[in-house]
Amino acid sequence: MDYAYYPGCSLESTGVSYHKSIVEVFRALGLGLHEIEDWNCCGATAYMSVKETVSFAISARNLAIAERMGKGDIVAPCSACYLVLAKTRRFLMERPELKSKVDEALAAAGLTLKCKCAVRHPLEVLVSDLGIEAIAAKAKRRLTGHRYACYYGCQMVRPERYFEEDREFPMAMDDLMAALGAEEVEFPLKVRCCGASQMVTNEEVGLDLVQSLLECAHARGASAIVTTCPMCQYNLELYQDKISSRAGKDLHIPVLYFTQPLGLALGCDPQALGLQHHTVPLPQEALILEEV
């Protein structure tokens, strides 16, 4: 199976371990990832807030290049990119007026767009196209003793409806981790907002939101939080010193991408999965896993 790959800006900077682990995991599972040539910003944050029509136009450029490459559906690991690309595609299919305006802009860039390639999140791709059982069958190691709080955040489950999951209580990642041998952790805040770009524009609001998530993960006895989005991961990991000192208690906990424990189970090298890049690392003993 082949896919067009849209890494997005975050995966080239703060989310580099997500970038590495996705490439590694897709390779280990025998799935082809073909990066969209010369991709640009998805149009999230700034343009969406400042001038949404421009965000649709620059987003559409990525959709058009992926379509020209003809490698299949687009895999977008960042939840914000995923949402903006998927929303752009839906709006362009539903609103002919917007479509003709964007088509004009695309024509100036020598591109055309028929909206043929669906936009999908890698978690959904793995769970739907391969299936949890087939993935678990390829595992070389068991995640025994790992207790993951599976955190889905907002934009992967809301508001677009392409992920056939309960949007208030998704289970795909929990089920995948359990199939790989991890202990299940009930994490009721699994779809509650991490604060997103509030950390830049209104830091105190962002810190409050992240603190409630870290407190919940600790209260539930998680050994790590597992995420599906580079912004969630960044917010949850990088402010732990500050949040621990304002809360007056130690709230440190490793925050991983779901592709990292999955990669460990598939027998990938921890360095190739980018585990060395984290500021709150997984303890060394957590990397010693029993063979299947």
Next chain:
Amino acid sequence: MSESSEFAEDLHRKILETEAGRDLPRCFACGTCSSGCPVHEQRPEFDPRKIIRSVLMGLESELFDSGVIWLCSTCYTCLERCPQEVGCAQIITELRNAAAADGRAPEAFRMQMEALRQFGRVYEIEDFDNRRRQKMGLAVLDSHANIEPLLTDEREGE
């Protein structure tokens, strides 16, 4: 009519004409949006129900002045739970677009737009990044993705 009230009326009309604006009259003010909003829980002054009421009453300028529209983190819980499928997140995007057109976007947004115009991405892809990409088996990326032809709509607005 004073200049400020003319601005307010014009803005009100434009907001109600948007797709999200046309949904607003369906709101029966049940407050499900506010009760589920994680930002409202931390900052009571950010109140989605009140924002929807304010827009329906033509008080958009007050929302601009108080700055509350920049507190939404677009998590879409309001839309998910709204029994009338109104939500607040999309109308806030419209309000932000209108505020930005009036020169009132926060500095952080302006800086990010500058980077986007320059590199086509939020960050510049440098040699260091490309060396890492090659080790991962990925192609070298040009430091600048050309989105210039797609910014026509932005130029129209200037």
